[in-house]
Amino acid sequence: MKISPLCRSHRSLLAIALGFAMTLPLFAQTPGEQQFRDPKTGQIWTPDNVGVGKSGPYTAADRAFNPQDQTAVIRGTSVQVPVATILGSVPITAGPTVPIATIDDASLSAVPGQRWQVVLYLNNNSAGTIGPVIDCRFTNASNPVEEVRANLPPVGPGQRVGLSIYGPQTTLFVDRADCRLASP
Secondary structure (H helix, E strand, O other): OOOOHHHHHHHHHHHHHHHHHHHHHHHOOEOOEOOEEOOOOOOEEOOOOOOOOOOOOOOHHHHOOOHHHOOOOOOOEEEEOOOOEEEEEOOOOOOOOOOOEEEEEEEEEEOOOOEEEEEEEEEEOOOOOEOOEEEEEEEEOOEEEEEEEEEOOOEOOOEEEEEEEEEEEOOOOOOEEEEEEEEO
């Protein structure tokens, strides 16, 4: 039996219509409400049953998407004595327009399952040995989480050192850490 071109086009249209009719229940909507039917599980998802607290326990990771929901604050100031590794030297240029020491390239990261950390570099621009003190403020949506004071070992003239300063545990969300030289 030979099928005419016209019948082939009718078959294509019929297949498209059938496919469309079969997918309509997947995207069925009641007036004013969107929903989606998962074809594998049969679960119907709506804005009411998708999101925080609906599909499992409310975890620290969820708080990352709603930082105002975290109210934990570590009271007082933690004091640390970090290990400073000499990385090289910098020109001795301290004077009226160049500070004695500068903090360079501070970056915030999390050590999974442990603590937040700031890795930074300190440049001693002076001709003398200094005993730097660095204050770091770990925050969450501009709200304080922990204050840390790092008392560094002596840094020689013109030395560039690298160090890590540790903040709160990673079970608390932190989105920023501001570090500044408290001394010299």
